[in-house]
Amino acid sequence: MKKLFKNNLDNLWKKIDEEYNLFLPKMDKGTLKFKNFHEDGEIDLKTLKTAVPLKNFVFPQSETYLKFKTENKKIKFKVESVSEDKYVIFGARPCDIKSLEILDNIFLREPVDTYYKAHRDRGIVISLACNNIESSCFCEVFGVEPAGVLKSTDVALVDCGDFYYWNEVSENGKNLTELLKDILVDVKLEDEILYNEIKERITKLFAENTLNTLQIDKIGDLKEVFENEKVWKELARRCLACGSCTYVCPTCHCYDVKDYAGNNSGERFRCWDSCMYSDFTLMAHGNPRTTQMQRVRQRFMHKLVYYPTNHDGVYSCVGCGRCIEKCPVHLDIVKVIKKLVVNK
Ligand code: SF4
Ligand code: SF4
Known part of the structure:
Protein backbone atom coordinates (compact mmCIF):
# COMPACT_ATOMS: atom_id res chain seq x y z
CA MET A 1 0.00 0.00 0.00
CA LYS A 2 1.07 3.59 -0.64
CA LYS A 3 0.23 7.07 0.50
CA LEU A 4 -0.16 10.28 -1.42
CA PHE A 5 0.76 13.50 0.34
CA LYS A 6 -1.88 16.14 -0.35
CA ASN A 7 0.76 18.68 -1.34
CA ASN A 8 1.63 16.30 -4.19
CA LEU A 9 -1.93 16.04 -5.58
CA ASP A 10 -1.29 18.48 -8.39
CA ASN A 11 1.84 16.60 -9.48
CA LEU A 12 -0.13 13.34 -9.43
CA TRP A 13 -2.91 14.79 -11.57
CA LYS A 14 -0.41 16.24 -14.05
CA LYS A 15 1.34 12.88 -14.35
CA ILE A 16 -1.96 11.04 -14.92
CA ASP A 17 -2.99 13.71 -17.43
CA GLU A 18 0.13 12.97 -19.50
CA GLU A 19 -1.13 9.44 -20.18
CA TYR A 20 -4.91 9.58 -19.79
CA ASN A 21 -7.91 11.88 -20.03
CA LEU A 22 -8.32 12.81 -16.39
CA PHE A 23 -11.73 13.66 -14.90
CA LEU A 24 -12.29 15.04 -11.40
CA PRO A 25 -15.22 16.47 -9.43
CA LYS A 26 -15.39 20.20 -10.13
CA MET A 27 -17.79 22.78 -8.81
CA ASP A 28 -19.22 24.68 -11.72
CA LYS A 29 -21.79 27.42 -11.02
CA GLY A 30 -22.93 25.65 -7.86
CA THR A 31 -23.18 22.19 -9.45
CA LEU A 32 -20.68 19.41 -8.84
CA LYS A 33 -19.74 17.57 -12.05
CA PHE A 34 -16.99 15.24 -13.22
CA LYS A 35 -15.04 17.45 -15.60
CA ASN A 36 -11.81 17.15 -17.51
CA PHE A 37 -8.67 18.31 -15.71
CA HIS A 38 -8.36 21.17 -18.24
CA GLU A 39 -11.99 22.30 -18.13
CA ASP A 40 -13.27 25.27 -16.12
CA GLY A 41 -14.42 24.72 -12.56
CA GLU A 42 -12.87 24.40 -9.13
CA ILE A 43 -11.72 20.92 -8.09
CA ASP A 44 -13.88 19.95 -5.11
CA LEU A 45 -12.98 16.82 -3.11
CA LYS A 46 -15.20 17.74 -0.16
CA THR A 47 -18.74 17.77 -1.61
CA LEU A 48 -19.95 14.19 -1.92
CA LYS A 49 -22.25 13.72 -4.86
CA THR A 50 -21.96 14.87 -8.45
CA ALA A 51 -25.25 15.94 -10.03
CA VAL A 52 -24.83 13.45 -12.89
CA PRO A 53 -23.75 10.03 -11.64
CA LEU A 54 -20.76 7.96 -12.74
CA LYS A 55 -22.90 5.94 -15.17
CA ASN A 56 -22.55 8.73 -17.73
CA PHE A 57 -18.98 7.52 -18.44
CA VAL A 58 -19.94 3.94 -19.27
CA PHE A 59 -23.50 4.48 -20.45
CA PRO A 60 -23.60 8.01 -21.89
CA GLN A 61 -26.84 9.95 -21.84
CA SER A 62 -26.84 9.88 -25.63
CA GLU A 63 -24.65 7.76 -27.90
CA THR A 64 -24.67 7.36 -31.67
CA TYR A 65 -24.69 3.78 -33.00
CA LEU A 66 -24.46 4.56 -36.68
CA LYS A 67 -24.73 7.32 -39.24
CA PHE A 68 -26.38 7.01 -42.62
CA LYS A 69 -26.72 9.08 -45.74
CA THR A 70 -28.28 8.69 -49.17
CA GLU A 71 -26.21 9.10 -52.31
CA ASN A 72 -27.48 8.38 -55.81
CA LYS A 73 -30.55 6.61 -54.45
CA LYS A 74 -28.38 4.33 -52.30
CA ILE A 75 -28.06 4.37 -48.52
CA LYS A 76 -24.58 4.29 -46.98
CA PHE A 77 -24.05 3.32 -43.33
CA LYS A 78 -21.16 4.04 -41.03
CA VAL A 79 -21.11 2.20 -37.71
CA GLU A 80 -19.80 4.40 -34.89
CA SER A 81 -17.31 2.85 -32.51
CA VAL A 82 -16.31 3.96 -29.03
CA SER A 83 -13.17 6.09 -28.76
CA GLU A 84 -10.13 4.12 -27.61
CA ASP A 85 -8.80 7.02 -25.54
CA LYS A 86 -8.15 5.86 -21.98
CA TYR A 87 -9.55 7.87 -19.11
CA VAL A 88 -9.08 8.06 -15.35
CA ILE A 89 -11.79 9.23 -12.96
CA PHE A 90 -10.42 10.60 -9.69
CA GLY A 91 -12.63 10.91 -6.63
CA ALA A 92 -15.70 8.78 -7.36
CA ARG A 93 -17.68 8.01 -4.21
CA PRO A 94 -18.33 4.44 -2.99
CA CYS A 95 -22.07 4.53 -3.82
CA ASP A 96 -21.25 5.33 -7.45
CA ILE A 97 -18.58 2.60 -7.48
CA LYS A 98 -21.19 0.10 -6.26
CA SER A 99 -23.50 1.22 -9.06
CA LEU A 100 -20.92 -0.01 -11.60
CA GLU A 101 -21.30 -3.51 -10.19
CA ILE A 102 -25.07 -3.28 -10.70
CA LEU A 103 -24.70 -1.96 -14.25
CA ASP A 104 -22.09 -4.65 -15.06
CA ASN A 105 -24.64 -7.31 -14.09
CA ILE A 106 -26.94 -5.93 -16.79
CA PHE A 107 -24.67 -4.82 -19.61
CA LEU A 108 -21.88 -7.40 -19.39
CA ARG A 109 -24.06 -10.49 -19.24
CA GLU A 110 -24.75 -12.32 -22.51
CA PRO A 111 -25.34 -10.81 -24.98
CA VAL A 112 -22.68 -8.33 -23.90
CA ASP A 113 -23.40 -4.68 -24.66
CA THR A 114 -20.26 -3.91 -26.66
CA TYR A 115 -20.57 -0.14 -26.30
CA TYR A 116 -20.81 -0.37 -22.51
CA LYS A 117 -17.93 -2.85 -22.37
CA ALA A 118 -15.71 -0.62 -24.50
CA HIS A 119 -16.33 2.31 -22.14
CA ARG A 120 -15.68 0.11 -19.09
CA ASP A 121 -12.47 -1.32 -20.55
CA ARG A 122 -10.94 2.06 -21.35
CA GLY A 123 -11.55 3.54 -17.91
CA ILE A 124 -9.73 3.47 -14.57
CA VAL A 125 -11.56 4.58 -11.44
CA ILE A 126 -9.98 5.99 -8.28
CA SER A 127 -12.55 6.04 -5.49
CA LEU A 128 -12.52 8.39 -2.51
CA ALA A 129 -14.06 7.35 0.82
CA CYS A 130 -16.66 9.70 2.31
CA ASN A 131 -15.28 11.42 5.43
CA ASN A 132 -18.59 13.14 6.05
CA ILE A 133 -22.21 12.29 5.43
CA GLU A 134 -25.11 14.16 3.85
CA SER A 135 -28.64 13.94 5.24
CA SER A 136 -29.84 12.00 2.17
CA CYS A 137 -27.13 9.29 2.30
CA PHE A 138 -28.20 5.75 3.20
CA CYS A 139 -25.71 3.60 1.28
CA GLU A 140 -25.04 1.21 4.14
CA VAL A 141 -28.61 -0.11 3.85
CA PHE A 142 -27.46 -1.61 0.56
CA GLY A 143 -24.17 -2.96 1.81
CA VAL A 144 -21.98 -0.12 0.57
CA GLU A 145 -19.12 0.54 2.96
CA PRO A 146 -18.35 4.26 2.68
CA ALA A 147 -14.74 3.65 3.71
CA GLY A 148 -14.45 0.17 2.29
CA VAL A 149 -12.72 -1.22 -0.78
CA LEU A 150 -15.30 -2.01 -3.45
CA LYS A 151 -14.59 -4.56 -6.12
CA SER A 152 -15.49 -2.26 -9.03
CA THR A 153 -12.82 0.30 -8.19
CA ASP A 154 -9.22 0.24 -9.37
CA VAL A 155 -7.69 2.30 -6.57
CA ALA A 156 -9.41 3.16 -3.26
CA LEU A 157 -8.39 6.33 -1.40
CA VAL A 158 -9.09 7.32 2.18
CA ASP A 159 -8.43 10.87 3.37
CA CYS A 160 -6.07 10.62 6.36
CA GLY A 161 -5.41 14.30 7.00
CA ASP A 162 -2.08 15.24 5.41
CA PHE A 163 -2.19 12.31 3.01
CA TYR A 164 -4.50 9.91 1.18
CA TYR A 165 -4.09 6.22 1.90
CA TRP A 166 -3.68 4.64 -1.57
CA ASN A 167 -4.99 1.09 -1.90
CA GLU A 168 -4.49 -0.42 -5.36
CA VAL A 169 -7.27 -2.94 -5.98
CA SER A 170 -7.19 -4.16 -9.57
CA GLU A 171 -4.53 -4.89 -12.19
CA ASN A 172 -5.29 -1.48 -13.71
CA GLY A 173 -4.82 0.04 -10.26
CA LYS A 174 -1.44 -1.65 -9.91
CA ASN A 175 -0.32 -0.39 -13.32
CA LEU A 176 -1.40 3.13 -12.41
CA THR A 177 0.48 2.85 -9.13
CA GLU A 178 3.60 1.86 -11.07
CA LEU A 179 3.21 4.88 -13.34
CA LEU A 180 2.98 7.11 -10.26
CA LYS A 181 5.73 5.45 -8.26
CA ASP A 182 7.85 8.63 -8.02
CA ILE A 183 4.94 10.50 -6.43
CA LEU A 184 3.52 7.83 -4.12
CA VAL A 185 5.27 6.86 -0.91
CA ASP A 186 5.32 3.53 0.98
CA VAL A 187 3.10 3.49 4.07
CA LYS A 188 4.56 2.98 7.52
CA LEU A 189 3.01 1.19 10.50
CA GLU A 190 1.72 4.46 12.00
CA ASP A 191 -0.01 5.26 8.67
CA GLU A 192 -1.77 1.89 8.74
CA ILE A 193 -2.90 2.55 12.33
CA LEU A 194 -4.26 5.98 11.41
CA TYR A 195 -5.95 4.57 8.29
CA ASN A 196 -7.75 1.90 10.35
CA GLU A 197 -8.83 4.46 12.96
CA ILE A 198 -10.28 6.74 10.28
CA LYS A 199 -12.09 3.85 8.61
CA GLU A 200 -13.66 2.93 11.96
CA ARG A 201 -14.66 6.55 12.54
CA ILE A 202 -16.36 6.73 9.11
CA THR A 203 -18.19 3.44 9.67
CA LYS A 204 -19.47 4.69 13.02
CA LEU A 205 -20.56 8.01 11.52
CA PHE A 206 -22.65 6.26 8.85
CA ALA A 207 -24.07 3.70 11.28
CA GLU A 208 -25.46 6.57 13.38
CA ASN A 209 -27.44 7.97 10.43
CA THR A 210 -31.13 7.19 11.03
CA LEU A 211 -31.75 6.47 7.33
CA ASN A 212 -29.30 3.60 7.60
CA THR A 213 -31.68 1.83 9.94
CA LEU A 214 -34.23 1.23 7.16
CA GLN A 215 -35.42 -2.36 7.36
CA ILE A 216 -34.92 -3.28 3.75
S1 SF4 B 1 -41.07 10.23 -8.50
FE1 SF4 B 1 -40.59 12.42 -8.40
S2 SF4 B 1 -38.71 12.68 -9.66
FE2 SF4 B 1 -39.62 10.67 -10.17
S3 SF4 B 1 -40.96 11.06 -11.97
FE3 SF4 B 1 -42.26 11.24 -10.13
S4 SF4 B 1 -42.22 13.44 -9.62
FE4 SF4 B 1 -40.48 13.08 -11.03
S1 SF4 C 1 -31.07 6.52 -3.69
FE1 SF4 C 1 -31.25 4.62 -4.93
S2 SF4 C 1 -33.00 4.99 -6.30
FE2 SF4 C 1 -32.40 6.99 -5.45
S3 SF4 C 1 -31.00 7.83 -7.01
FE3 SF4 C 1 -29.71 6.78 -5.47
S4 SF4 C 1 -29.44 4.68 -6.28
FE4 SF4 C 1 -31.16 5.61 -7.40
Whole structure:
Protein backbone atom coordinates (compact mmCIF):
# COMPACT_ATOMS: atom_id res chain seq x y z
CA MET A 1 0.00 0.00 0.00
CA LYS A 2 1.07 3.59 -0.64
CA LYS A 3 0.23 7.07 0.50
CA LEU A 4 -0.16 10.28 -1.42
CA PHE A 5 0.76 13.50 0.34
CA LYS A 6 -1.88 16.14 -0.35
CA ASN A 7 0.76 18.68 -1.34
CA ASN A 8 1.63 16.30 -4.19
CA LEU A 9 -1.93 16.04 -5.58
CA ASP A 10 -1.29 18.48 -8.39
CA ASN A 11 1.84 16.60 -9.48
CA LEU A 12 -0.13 13.34 -9.43
CA TRP A 13 -2.91 14.79 -11.57
CA LYS A 14 -0.41 16.24 -14.05
CA LYS A 15 1.34 12.88 -14.35
CA ILE A 16 -1.96 11.04 -14.92
CA ASP A 17 -2.99 13.71 -17.43
CA GLU A 18 0.13 12.97 -19.50
CA GLU A 19 -1.13 9.44 -20.18
CA TYR A 20 -4.91 9.58 -19.79
CA ASN A 21 -7.91 11.88 -20.03
CA LEU A 22 -8.32 12.81 -16.39
CA PHE A 23 -11.73 13.66 -14.90
CA LEU A 24 -12.29 15.04 -11.40
CA PRO A 25 -15.22 16.47 -9.43
CA LYS A 26 -15.39 20.20 -10.13
CA MET A 27 -17.79 22.78 -8.81
CA ASP A 28 -19.22 24.68 -11.72
CA LYS A 29 -21.79 27.42 -11.02
CA GLY A 30 -22.93 25.65 -7.86
CA THR A 31 -23.18 22.19 -9.45
CA LEU A 32 -20.68 19.41 -8.84
CA LYS A 33 -19.74 17.57 -12.05
CA PHE A 34 -16.99 15.24 -13.22
CA LYS A 35 -15.04 17.45 -15.60
CA ASN A 36 -11.81 17.15 -17.51
CA PHE A 37 -8.67 18.31 -15.71
CA HIS A 38 -8.36 21.17 -18.24
CA GLU A 39 -11.99 22.30 -18.13
CA ASP A 40 -13.27 25.27 -16.12
CA GLY A 41 -14.42 24.72 -12.56
CA GLU A 42 -12.87 24.40 -9.13
CA ILE A 43 -11.72 20.92 -8.09
CA ASP A 44 -13.88 19.95 -5.11
CA LEU A 45 -12.98 16.82 -3.11
CA LYS A 46 -15.20 17.74 -0.16
CA THR A 47 -18.74 17.77 -1.61
CA LEU A 48 -19.95 14.19 -1.92
CA LYS A 49 -22.25 13.72 -4.86
CA THR A 50 -21.96 14.87 -8.45
CA ALA A 51 -25.25 15.94 -10.03
CA VAL A 52 -24.83 13.45 -12.89
CA PRO A 53 -23.75 10.03 -11.64
CA LEU A 54 -20.76 7.96 -12.74
CA LYS A 55 -22.90 5.94 -15.17
CA ASN A 56 -22.55 8.73 -17.73
CA PHE A 57 -18.98 7.52 -18.44
CA VAL A 58 -19.94 3.94 -19.27
CA PHE A 59 -23.50 4.48 -20.45
CA PRO A 60 -23.60 8.01 -21.89
CA GLN A 61 -26.84 9.95 -21.84
CA SER A 62 -26.84 9.88 -25.63
CA GLU A 63 -24.65 7.76 -27.90
CA THR A 64 -24.67 7.36 -31.67
CA TYR A 65 -24.69 3.78 -33.00
CA LEU A 66 -24.46 4.56 -36.68
CA LYS A 67 -24.73 7.32 -39.24
CA PHE A 68 -26.38 7.01 -42.62
CA LYS A 69 -26.72 9.08 -45.74
CA THR A 70 -28.28 8.69 -49.17
CA GLU A 71 -26.21 9.10 -52.31
CA ASN A 72 -27.48 8.38 -55.81
CA LYS A 73 -30.55 6.61 -54.45
CA LYS A 74 -28.38 4.33 -52.30
CA ILE A 75 -28.06 4.37 -48.52
CA LYS A 76 -24.58 4.29 -46.98
CA PHE A 77 -24.05 3.32 -43.33
CA LYS A 78 -21.16 4.04 -41.03
CA VAL A 79 -21.11 2.20 -37.71
CA GLU A 80 -19.80 4.40 -34.89
CA SER A 81 -17.31 2.85 -32.51
CA VAL A 82 -16.31 3.96 -29.03
CA SER A 83 -13.17 6.09 -28.76
CA GLU A 84 -10.13 4.12 -27.61
CA ASP A 85 -8.80 7.02 -25.54
CA LYS A 86 -8.15 5.86 -21.98
CA TYR A 87 -9.55 7.87 -19.11
CA VAL A 88 -9.08 8.06 -15.35
CA ILE A 89 -11.79 9.23 -12.96
CA PHE A 90 -10.42 10.60 -9.69
CA GLY A 91 -12.63 10.91 -6.63
CA ALA A 92 -15.70 8.78 -7.36
CA ARG A 93 -17.68 8.01 -4.21
CA PRO A 94 -18.33 4.44 -2.99
CA CYS A 95 -22.07 4.53 -3.82
CA ASP A 96 -21.25 5.33 -7.45
CA ILE A 97 -18.58 2.60 -7.48
CA LYS A 98 -21.19 0.10 -6.26
CA SER A 99 -23.50 1.22 -9.06
CA LEU A 100 -20.92 -0.01 -11.60
CA GLU A 101 -21.30 -3.51 -10.19
CA ILE A 102 -25.07 -3.28 -10.70
CA LEU A 103 -24.70 -1.96 -14.25
CA ASP A 104 -22.09 -4.65 -15.06
CA ASN A 105 -24.64 -7.31 -14.09
CA ILE A 106 -26.94 -5.93 -16.79
CA PHE A 107 -24.67 -4.82 -19.61
CA LEU A 108 -21.88 -7.40 -19.39
CA ARG A 109 -24.06 -10.49 -19.24
CA GLU A 110 -24.75 -12.32 -22.51
CA PRO A 111 -25.34 -10.81 -24.98
CA VAL A 112 -22.68 -8.33 -23.90
CA ASP A 113 -23.40 -4.68 -24.66
CA THR A 114 -20.26 -3.91 -26.66
CA TYR A 115 -20.57 -0.14 -26.30
CA TYR A 116 -20.81 -0.37 -22.51
CA LYS A 117 -17.93 -2.85 -22.37
CA ALA A 118 -15.71 -0.62 -24.50
CA HIS A 119 -16.33 2.31 -22.14
CA ARG A 120 -15.68 0.11 -19.09
CA ASP A 121 -12.47 -1.32 -20.55
CA ARG A 122 -10.94 2.06 -21.35
CA GLY A 123 -11.55 3.54 -17.91
CA ILE A 124 -9.73 3.47 -14.57
CA VAL A 125 -11.56 4.58 -11.44
CA ILE A 126 -9.98 5.99 -8.28
CA SER A 127 -12.55 6.04 -5.49
CA LEU A 128 -12.52 8.39 -2.51
CA ALA A 129 -14.06 7.35 0.82
CA CYS A 130 -16.66 9.70 2.31
CA ASN A 131 -15.28 11.42 5.43
CA ASN A 132 -18.59 13.14 6.05
CA ILE A 133 -22.21 12.29 5.43
CA GLU A 134 -25.11 14.16 3.85
CA SER A 135 -28.64 13.94 5.24
CA SER A 136 -29.84 12.00 2.17
CA CYS A 137 -27.13 9.29 2.30
CA PHE A 138 -28.20 5.75 3.20
CA CYS A 139 -25.71 3.60 1.28
CA GLU A 140 -25.04 1.21 4.14
CA VAL A 141 -28.61 -0.11 3.85
CA PHE A 142 -27.46 -1.61 0.56
CA GLY A 143 -24.17 -2.96 1.81
CA VAL A 144 -21.98 -0.12 0.57
CA GLU A 145 -19.12 0.54 2.96
CA PRO A 146 -18.35 4.26 2.68
CA ALA A 147 -14.74 3.65 3.71
CA GLY A 148 -14.45 0.17 2.29
CA VAL A 149 -12.72 -1.22 -0.78
CA LEU A 150 -15.30 -2.01 -3.45
CA LYS A 151 -14.59 -4.56 -6.12
CA SER A 152 -15.49 -2.26 -9.03
CA THR A 153 -12.82 0.30 -8.19
CA ASP A 154 -9.22 0.24 -9.37
CA VAL A 155 -7.69 2.30 -6.57
CA ALA A 156 -9.41 3.16 -3.26
CA LEU A 157 -8.39 6.33 -1.40
CA VAL A 158 -9.09 7.32 2.18
CA ASP A 159 -8.43 10.87 3.37
CA CYS A 160 -6.07 10.62 6.36
CA GLY A 161 -5.41 14.30 7.00
CA ASP A 162 -2.08 15.24 5.41
CA PHE A 163 -2.19 12.31 3.01
CA TYR A 164 -4.50 9.91 1.18
CA TYR A 165 -4.09 6.22 1.90
CA TRP A 166 -3.68 4.64 -1.57
CA ASN A 167 -4.99 1.09 -1.90
CA GLU A 168 -4.49 -0.42 -5.36
CA VAL A 169 -7.27 -2.94 -5.98
CA SER A 170 -7.19 -4.16 -9.57
CA GLU A 171 -4.53 -4.89 -12.19
CA ASN A 172 -5.29 -1.48 -13.71
CA GLY A 173 -4.82 0.04 -10.26
CA LYS A 174 -1.44 -1.65 -9.91
CA ASN A 175 -0.32 -0.39 -13.32
CA LEU A 176 -1.40 3.13 -12.41
CA THR A 177 0.48 2.85 -9.13
CA GLU A 178 3.60 1.86 -11.07
CA LEU A 179 3.21 4.88 -13.34
CA LEU A 180 2.98 7.11 -10.26
CA LYS A 181 5.73 5.45 -8.26
CA ASP A 182 7.85 8.63 -8.02
CA ILE A 183 4.94 10.50 -6.43
CA LEU A 184 3.52 7.83 -4.12
CA VAL A 185 5.27 6.86 -0.91
CA ASP A 186 5.32 3.53 0.98
CA VAL A 187 3.10 3.49 4.07
CA LYS A 188 4.56 2.98 7.52
CA LEU A 189 3.01 1.19 10.50
CA GLU A 190 1.72 4.46 12.00
CA ASP A 191 -0.01 5.26 8.67
CA GLU A 192 -1.77 1.89 8.74
CA ILE A 193 -2.90 2.55 12.33
CA LEU A 194 -4.26 5.98 11.41
CA TYR A 195 -5.95 4.57 8.29
CA ASN A 196 -7.75 1.90 10.35
CA GLU A 197 -8.83 4.46 12.96
CA ILE A 198 -10.28 6.74 10.28
CA LYS A 199 -12.09 3.85 8.61
CA GLU A 200 -13.66 2.93 11.96
CA ARG A 201 -14.66 6.55 12.54
CA ILE A 202 -16.36 6.73 9.11
CA THR A 203 -18.19 3.44 9.67
CA LYS A 204 -19.47 4.69 13.02
CA LEU A 205 -20.56 8.01 11.52
CA PHE A 206 -22.65 6.26 8.85
CA ALA A 207 -24.07 3.70 11.28
CA GLU A 208 -25.46 6.57 13.38
CA ASN A 209 -27.44 7.97 10.43
CA THR A 210 -31.13 7.19 11.03
CA LEU A 211 -31.75 6.47 7.33
CA ASN A 212 -29.30 3.60 7.60
CA THR A 213 -31.68 1.83 9.94
CA LEU A 214 -34.23 1.23 7.16
CA GLN A 215 -35.42 -2.36 7.36
CA ILE A 216 -34.92 -3.28 3.75
CA ASP A 217 -35.06 -6.99 4.56
CA LYS A 218 -38.59 -6.59 5.91
CA ILE A 219 -40.10 -5.69 2.54
CA GLY A 220 -42.73 -8.28 1.56
CA ASP A 221 -42.39 -10.87 -1.18
CA LEU A 222 -42.98 -10.12 -4.84
CA LYS A 223 -46.70 -10.99 -5.01
CA GLU A 224 -47.51 -9.30 -1.73
CA VAL A 225 -45.75 -6.06 -2.69
CA PHE A 226 -47.04 -6.01 -6.26
CA GLU A 227 -50.66 -6.48 -5.24
CA ASN A 228 -50.58 -3.79 -2.57
CA GLU A 229 -52.35 -1.35 -4.89
CA LYS A 230 -53.65 0.81 -2.07
CA VAL A 231 -50.11 1.78 -1.10
CA TRP A 232 -48.92 2.21 -4.70
CA LYS A 233 -51.90 4.47 -5.52
CA GLU A 234 -51.21 6.57 -2.47
CA LEU A 235 -47.51 6.84 -3.30
CA ALA A 236 -48.04 7.57 -7.01
CA ARG A 237 -50.75 10.18 -6.51
CA ARG A 238 -48.22 13.04 -6.43
CA CYS A 239 -45.84 11.84 -9.17
CA LEU A 240 -45.43 14.39 -11.98
CA ALA A 241 -43.80 11.85 -14.33
CA CYS A 242 -40.89 14.24 -14.78
CA GLY A 243 -38.30 11.42 -14.89
CA SER A 244 -35.75 13.32 -12.75
CA CYS A 245 -35.41 10.40 -10.33
CA THR A 246 -34.32 8.05 -13.11
CA TYR A 247 -31.90 10.49 -14.75
CA VAL A 248 -29.98 11.22 -11.57
CA CYS A 249 -30.00 7.59 -10.44
CA PRO A 250 -26.63 5.84 -10.87
CA THR A 251 -28.27 2.44 -11.34
CA CYS A 252 -31.20 3.25 -13.67
CA HIS A 253 -30.24 1.89 -17.05
CA CYS A 254 -33.29 1.94 -19.35
CA TYR A 255 -32.72 3.44 -22.76
CA ASP A 256 -34.47 4.07 -26.04
CA VAL A 257 -33.07 3.65 -29.56
CA LYS A 258 -34.14 6.32 -32.01
CA ASP A 259 -33.46 7.40 -35.58
CA TYR A 260 -32.91 11.04 -36.37
CA ALA A 261 -33.16 11.84 -40.06
CA GLY A 262 -32.38 15.03 -41.92
CA ASN A 263 -32.84 15.50 -45.72
CA ASN A 264 -30.12 13.17 -46.98
CA SER A 265 -28.55 11.91 -43.78
CA GLY A 266 -29.31 10.83 -40.28
CA GLU A 267 -28.20 8.78 -37.34
CA ARG A 268 -29.34 6.06 -35.01
CA PHE A 269 -28.63 6.71 -31.36
CA ARG A 270 -29.57 5.48 -27.96
CA CYS A 271 -30.47 7.76 -25.09
CA TRP A 272 -31.51 7.40 -21.47
CA ASP A 273 -35.21 6.73 -21.05
CA SER A 274 -37.42 6.64 -17.98
CA CYS A 275 -39.97 4.09 -16.83
CA MET A 276 -41.85 7.06 -15.36
CA TYR A 277 -42.86 8.33 -18.83
CA SER A 278 -46.26 7.44 -20.28
CA ASP A 279 -44.76 6.35 -23.62
CA PHE A 280 -42.20 4.03 -22.03
CA THR A 281 -43.00 0.44 -23.12
CA LEU A 282 -45.42 1.82 -25.72
CA MET A 283 -45.71 -0.78 -28.46
CA ALA A 284 -47.75 -1.14 -31.66
CA HIS A 285 -50.60 -2.82 -29.81
CA GLY A 286 -50.66 -0.20 -27.02
CA ASN A 287 -49.04 0.21 -23.63
CA PRO A 288 -49.12 -2.49 -20.96
CA ARG A 289 -48.70 0.18 -18.24
CA THR A 290 -51.53 2.65 -18.61
CA THR A 291 -51.41 4.49 -15.28
CA GLN A 292 -48.77 6.39 -13.32
CA MET A 293 -49.43 4.05 -10.42
CA GLN A 294 -48.23 1.14 -12.56
CA ARG A 295 -45.14 3.09 -13.64
CA VAL A 296 -44.21 4.13 -10.11
CA ARG A 297 -44.74 0.56 -8.94
CA GLN A 298 -42.51 -0.72 -11.75
CA ARG A 299 -39.65 1.63 -10.84
CA PHE A 300 -39.57 0.67 -7.18
CA MET A 301 -40.44 -3.00 -7.66
CA HIS A 302 -37.51 -3.24 -10.06
CA LYS A 303 -35.07 -1.72 -7.60
CA LEU A 304 -36.31 -3.42 -4.44
CA VAL A 305 -37.79 -6.74 -5.56
CA TYR A 306 -37.18 -7.83 -9.18
CA TYR A 307 -33.47 -7.00 -9.38
CA PRO A 308 -32.53 -8.63 -6.05
CA THR A 309 -34.66 -11.67 -6.97
CA ASN A 310 -32.59 -12.08 -10.14
CA HIS A 311 -29.19 -11.05 -8.75
CA ASP A 312 -28.53 -12.98 -5.55
CA GLY A 313 -30.20 -10.44 -3.27
CA VAL A 314 -28.29 -7.40 -4.58
CA TYR A 315 -30.62 -4.38 -4.75
CA SER A 316 -30.65 -1.98 -7.67
CA CYS A 317 -30.24 1.01 -5.37
CA VAL A 318 -27.02 2.17 -3.74
CA GLY A 319 -28.56 4.64 -1.31
CA CYS A 320 -26.91 7.68 -2.88
CA GLY A 321 -29.95 9.81 -2.05
CA ARG A 322 -29.92 11.75 -5.33
CA CYS A 323 -33.62 10.98 -5.95
CA ILE A 324 -34.40 12.24 -2.45
CA GLU A 325 -32.81 15.56 -3.30
CA LYS A 326 -34.20 15.93 -6.81
CA CYS A 327 -37.81 14.72 -6.76
CA PRO A 328 -39.91 17.91 -6.91
CA VAL A 329 -42.76 16.28 -4.93
CA HIS A 330 -40.64 14.35 -2.43
CA LEU A 331 -41.68 10.93 -3.64
CA ASP A 332 -38.42 9.20 -2.83
CA ILE A 333 -37.29 5.64 -2.32
CA VAL A 334 -36.94 6.01 1.46
CA LYS A 335 -40.67 6.84 1.73
CA VAL A 336 -41.44 3.85 -0.46
CA ILE A 337 -39.33 1.46 1.62
CA LYS A 338 -40.97 2.70 4.82
CA LYS A 339 -44.44 2.15 3.34
CA LEU A 340 -43.66 -1.33 2.12
CA VAL A 341 -42.15 -2.32 5.45
CA VAL A 342 -44.89 -0.73 7.55
CA ASN A 343 -47.60 -2.41 5.51
CA LYS A 344 -46.04 -5.89 5.64
S1 SF4 B 1 -33.00 4.99 -6.30
FE1 SF4 B 1 -32.40 6.99 -5.45
S2 SF4 B 1 -31.07 6.52 -3.69
FE2 SF4 B 1 -31.25 4.62 -4.93
S3 SF4 B 1 -29.44 4.68 -6.28
FE3 SF4 B 1 -31.16 5.61 -7.40
S4 SF4 B 1 -31.00 7.83 -7.01
FE4 SF4 B 1 -29.71 6.78 -5.47
S1 SF4 C 1 -38.71 12.68 -9.66
FE1 SF4 C 1 -40.59 12.42 -8.40
S2 SF4 C 1 -42.22 13.44 -9.62
FE2 SF4 C 1 -40.48 13.08 -11.03
S3 SF4 C 1 -40.96 11.06 -11.97
FE3 SF4 C 1 -39.62 10.67 -10.17
S4 SF4 C 1 -41.07 10.23 -8.50
FE4 SF4 C 1 -42.26 11.24 -10.13
